[in-house]
Amino acid sequence: MVTPRRLLPSISSLRALEALDRLQSASAVAEELSLTQSAVSRQLQTLERQLGMELIIREKKRLSLTQEAQEYAAEVRQSLSQIAQSTLRLQTSPMAGTLSLAILPAFGMRWLMPRLPDFSRLHPDVTINMATRLKEFNFSGEPFDAAIHFGYAEWPGTQSLLLKHEQVLPVCAPSLLGKMKISCPLDILKLPLLHIQTRPQAWGTWFSEQAGVSQQSVSGTMYDQFATITQAALHGLGVALMPDYLVEQELAAGSLIALHPAPVETSGAYYLVWPESKSRHAALTKFRHWLATQSQPEDPLPR
Known part of the structure; x- marks a missing residue:
């Protein structure tokens, strides 16, 4: 299928539109693009x-965008970013496969990183570029080939x-417990609880399953990352209430x-997720085939 030329504006024109939407000033656009204001116009x-x-x-x-143009500029911005990322990947590794991967910071640090040397040894031709993302996202708006998500394998338009x-496992510092004895799960309610935003x-759920008591509202302090909640503990x-692999050490x-x-198994799990359009991506294919050999079952938790 040949796309009509009228639907493929020049990159220069699109850059000018995107910059005007972002900078809100024709003079600022001209300075950023190294053009005169008349050239921008x-x-x-x-x-x-x-x-x-x-x-x-x-x-x-003064120049400003119509409402329709603002929405168009937002979509153009995503496309320009993807073009830039693709160009960077080509320039930095033109002869080898490159994989852009979004990772969850704690899972990436404690589970993935220790395993990656094995992948590098088996596939030295593949370069993996990584960035952290705490929340799920739409692949169409982010420059990633794949991501590690936590959830239930229900991401439309993707494979996993x-x-x-x-x-x-509920954990705390010995100093917090002191001489207190934990005889049953409900005894933990006598201690301050730490919460993680991604598992509100x-x-x-843990008290309901382990003590048979509904605890719809459990008070305590909230943290946005496992790294900070671990330090608090x-x-x-x-x-x-920590994933066991994060507190093994x-x-x-x-x-x-x-x-x-x-440890008690939860309903969620960690997945490698990729858009269906990337299914034949060479570097991704190597990575996911290797990851399949690293997935469960896990080694038992050290005691």
Whole structure:
């Protein structure tokens, strides 16, 4: 299928439109693009003629975008970013496969990173570029080939590979517990609780399953990342309900202690997720085939 030329405006015109939407000033656009203001104006006029519609509101000497043009500029911005990322990948690794991967910071640090040397040894031709994302996102708006998500494998337009089910364990610093004895799960409610934003119902679900008591609202302090909630637990600020793989080292060293006999599996899991359009991506194919050999079952938790 050949796309009509009128639907493929020049990059220069699109850059001028995107910059005007972002900078809100024709002079600022001219400075950023190293053009004169008249050249910027001509680029925008060319775009309007090509699209056959008005995009620019011209009031006195000020230029601004129509509402439709603002929405168009937002989509153009995403496309320009993807072009830039693709160009960078080509320039930095023209002869080898490159994979752009979004990772969850804690899972990436504790689970993925220790395993990556094996992948590098097996596939030295593949370069993996990584960036952290705490929340799920739309692949059409982010320059990633794949991502590691936590959830239930229900991401439309994607395919996924199960990496690891999550098992959680209540942990705290020995100093917080002192001489207190934990005889049953409900005794933990006597201690301050630490919550993670990505699992707001975790404590309520855990108490319901382990103690048979509905705890719809469990008070406590909230943290946005596992790295910070781990530090809070280590410094005796409360009890954290932590994925077991994240506190293996701390439990083995005795800096944290478990307040329950064994980890409990949750309903969510970690997945490698990629858009269907990337299914034949060479570097991604190598990576996911390798990851399949690293996924569950896991080694037992150190005691």
